[in-house]
Amino acid sequence: xxxxxxxxxxxxxxxxxxxxxxxxxxxxxxxxxxxxxxxxxxxxxxxxxxxxxxxxxxxxxxxxxxxxxxxxxxxxxxxxxxxxxxxxxxxxxxxxxxxxxxxxxxxxxxxxxxxxxxxxxxxxxxxxxxxxxxxxxxxxxxxxxxxxxxxxx
Numbered sequence: 373x374x375x376x377x378x379x380x381x382x383x384x385x386x387x388x389x390x391x392x393x394x395x396x397x398x399x400x401x402x403x404x405x406x407x408x409x410x411x412x413x414x415x416x417x418x419x420x421x422x423x424x425x426x427x428x429x430x431x432x433x434x435x436x437x438x439x440x441x442x443x444x445x446x447x448x449x450x451x452x453x454x455x456x457x458x459x460x461x462x463x464x465x466x467x468x469x470x471x472x473x474x475x476x477x478x479x480x481x482x483x484x485x486x487x488x489x490x491x492x493x494x495x496x497x498x499x500x501x502x503x504x505x506x507x508x509x510x511x512x513x514x515x516x517x518x519x520x521x522x523x524x525x
Contacts, residue, residue: 410475413492418468424497425460428507432456460509467495467509470516477523484515 433453471492474481481491485503488494496512499505505512 414468414472414475417471417492417495418464421464421467421495421497424495425457425464425509428497429453429457429460464509466513467516470513470520473520474516481519481523484512484519 474491483489483491483494485494485499485505487499487503487505494505496505496507496509505515
């Protein structure tokens with residue numbers, strides 16, 4: 373009788389250990405899935421930001437060529453385009469870093485403007501034309517930076 377009880381106790385303990393291990397593995401898979409989802413969202417957003425920045429630069433070049441009654445020199449146009457690209461690239465990099473920090477915050481902060489419900493999907497190129505952030509990546513990056521610094525304290 374005591375041999376059967378001992379055997380039953382070992383089986384019960386091993387089942388309990390197995391169920392605990394299974395729960396931990398499930399939690400780990402869920403966490404990895406969430407991390408993958410977040411990183412995919414960040415990658416998609418970065419690609420979208422790059423495409424929009426490139427479109428804005430190309431549009432600026434086209435406008436400069438169309439609006440100018442006299443021909444501007446190619447070097448002047450090239451310098452302006454390079455300066456705009458540099459500003460957009462710096463702002464995009466900062467926004468990307470800040471979005472990554474925001475994605476790890478728990479709970480996530482509220483959006484900066486009412487143009488989008490989710491802060492990670494908001495951006496200067498996606499805002500309404502009457503929004504302060506519309507086509508203003510510098511202002512958007514500084515607001516994100518302030519938001520992140522407030523949450524870190």
